[in-house]
Amino acid sequence: MARLQRRFVFVALLCAACSVRGAGPWQDLADDGLHDPAGPGIGVLQQPGEALSVLPQDGAGNHVHWVKALRDGFITPRHALADEPPPAIDTTEIIMRDTSTLPFVRFPHRAHTEWLDCTICHDRLFERKVGTTPINMGAILQGKYCGVCHGAVAFPLTECNRCHSVRDVPVAKAAAPP
Amino acid sequence: MIRRCILLLAICAPAATPVRAEYGDVVINGYSEKAGVRPVIFPHWFHRIRFQCRVCHQELGIQMRAGSNEIDMAKISDGRFCGACHNGEVAWSAENCDLCHSARAGLKTGVRGGHKTLGPGEY
Numbered sequence: 333m334a335r336l337q338r339r340f341v342f343v344a345l346l347c348a349a350c351s352v353r354g355a356g357p358w359q360d361l362a363d364d365g366l367h368d369p370a371g372p373g374i375g376v377l378q379q380p381g382e383a384l385s386v387l388p389q390d391g392a393g394n395h396v397h398w399v400k401a402l403r404d405g406f407i408t409p410r411h412a413l414a415d416e417p418p419p420a421i422d423t424t425e426i427i428m429r430d431t432s433t434l435p436f437v438r439f440p441h442r443a444h445t446e447w448l449d450c451t452i453c454h455d456r457l458f459e460r461k462v463g464t465t466p467i468n469m470g471a472i473l474q475g476k477y478c479g480v481c482h483g484a485v486a487f488p489l490t491e492c493n494r495c496h497s498v499r500d501v502p503v504a505k506a507a508a509p510p
Numbered sequence: 511m512i513r514r515c516i517l518l519l520a521i522c523a524p525a526a527t528p529v530r531a532e533y534g535d536v537v538i539n540g541y542s543e544k545a546g547v548r549p550v551i552f553p554h555w556f557h558r559i560r561f562q563c564r565v566c567h568q569e570l571g572i573q574m575r576a577g578s579n580e581i582d583m584a585k586i587s588d589g590r591f592c593g594a595c596h597n598g599e600v601a602w603s604a605e606n607c608d609l610c611h612s613a614r615a616g617l618k619t620g621v622r623g624g625h626k627t628l629g630p631g632e633y
Contacts, residue, residue, distance in 0.1 A: 358532065359530055359531070359532065364530060364531045364532065364535075365530060365531055365614075366531040366535060366537065366551055366613055366614065366617065366622060367551065367612050367613060367614070368548055368612060368613060368614045368615070371548060371608055371611075371612045371613075372608040373606075373608035373609045373610075373611075373612040374612065376608075376609060377609060377612065378556065380532045380553075380555055380556075383555070383556065383559060384555060393533040393534070394532065394533045394534065394555050396555075398558070407559050407560075409558060409559060409560055409561050409562045409565075410560065410561050410562065410565060411562050411564060411565065412564075412565060412569055413565060413569060413570075413594065413595070413600065414569070419564065446562075447558075447562045447563045447564065448562070448563050448564055448567070448568075449564045449567075449568040451568065452563070452564065452567055452568055452574075480574055481574070484534065484574075484621045485533075485534040485554045485558075485563075485621070488533070
């Protein structure tokens, strides 16, 4: 019985060990396929899981809900290196309706201007007038328009309904889901 | 008992996550490997906890396309790109070669990420 118990404890420990390694969705740097496990920096660099697991969670990308992390004060990233007044936050929202059978897209200026300057988007990526930029999903998937950031650094394009979030039925009353 | 162990192991097995880089990591290898040092990894997740995008992509003028900034050590020593911060004041200095030059050999310049997207246009 004692032997069995010991074996049980061993298995339990083994499990604990593998669930700590796999704790959350973050990969250890040494086996992320990018870092050289033999490099001298590997023991010094911070593990993503250590920093990201304490922030509001999300289902994809860094598995961090960056909008919440910023707004709820979990992080306070600097807005400038120089001594500058805080940047202007724009709160206009734009609804984009050319979405075929999917819900409309809601583009919130607020979530973007909390991180980005106007000139990063205007007028290099988008015109400053609603409906004038020929945005479409094909181009986004190729890394244009919204796809410059979403799919690279901001939450990935697999999260359809974070953009396609306005549920008013966009097309004719074809069997609309409730 | 053994059966219970196997069951336990089976439950634990999926905890091992597949090999993948953290979302938004940028590999920069325009010159490094040719010059005999490891390629560079720039982690967005680490920096965006400390700086808004506008600091690097507006104030410091870093273009949003991996590799397009043609960063090299001379520019970094001049206080541009990484050198605007990795100067011993805002962050540790450029003498810590191995913290930036930390990638495996053979990796190509580009943004990496998990969750099915490998970066713009790559699925």
